[in-house]
Amino acid sequence: MSIQWFPGHMNAARKKAAESMEKVDLVIEVLDARIPQASSNPMIESLRLARQRPCLKILNKSDLADPSATQAWLAHYGAQPQVHAVPLSCRKPTEVAKIPGLCLKIAPHRGTVLKPLRVMIMGIPNVGKSTLMNALLKKRVAKVGDEPAVTKMQQRLFLGDNIVLIDTPGMMWPKIAHPTDGLMLAASHAIGVNAIIEEEVATFLAAVLLQRYPQLLAARYGIRPDGMDGVGVVEGIAARRSFRVRGGDLDFEKAAHTLLQDYRSGALGRISLETPQSRVELLASYVPPPTLGEPQGGDNEEE
Helix, strand or coil: CCCCCCCHHHHHHHHHHHHHHCCCCEEEEEEECCCCCCCCCHHHHHHHHHCCCCEEEEEECCCCCCHHHHHHHHHHHHCCCCEEEEECCCCCHHHHCCHHHHHHHHCCCCCCCCCCEEEEEEECCCCCHHHHHHHHHCCCCCCCCCCCCCCCCCEEEEECCCEEEEECCCCCCCCCCCHHHHHHHHHCCCCCHHHCCHHHHHHHHHHHHHHHCHHHHHHHHCCCCCCCCHHHHHHHHHHHCCCECCCCCECHHHHHHHHHHHHHHCCCCCCCCCCHHHHHHHHHHCCCCCCCCCCCCCCCCCC
């Protein structure tokens, strides 16, 4: 299944962000620590590079991610020019309190009353931008919800008297190139429910968990993952939880929803769906789909 989701207001948000980038000193890109690269919008990268703006990548929800994978991502991003990366949980005030000082350190040429540091906060939907804004300002200034794309308009707010925060709506990009990225985004609740089929997303998630965290599946659901595939895991959850529809068949839909909710809430444990190494492997094995009119294979080549 190839998932695509680009509501109309996101195109307007992109244009507004491009206009504002000219007057920004630093970009904060909020990522999901469980899927850092899959949750990184390539449009944000192109916009900031065009203006040569430094970037602070915040790996949010790090309390839900695998610590070893997060450390690998921090090293990966730390090796990139003009990029700084930190793990964060917006629910921990002591961690959030370190962000303003870090921003001032990254862009020391501004940060006074007369020349405040201008920071644009960007990221995909439902990754925690609004929660971060509220935590930084210690008051509710941005609408927070459990559905993607809650914020629709850009807003500017002062953090103290030397930093200006520019909050932007969550932005997806027009075409998700890698199908697994779409599935990881959907599993992590970054894509609207109308654009996905939960059973297919849960089957994908179960297959990843079988490969990377079989012990967490066994501990949470009391199943034996040996020899199972993704479908078998979801069916096993339904059987163990006695999820059945009228007539006695397993309620696959309810079990799929349960698995997704347990992953998203952290009830399953600390999980990362990708690492820098798995990203390298994904890109190495990726074959772009043929364009319209392009031959599907090499059997029709002339001799």
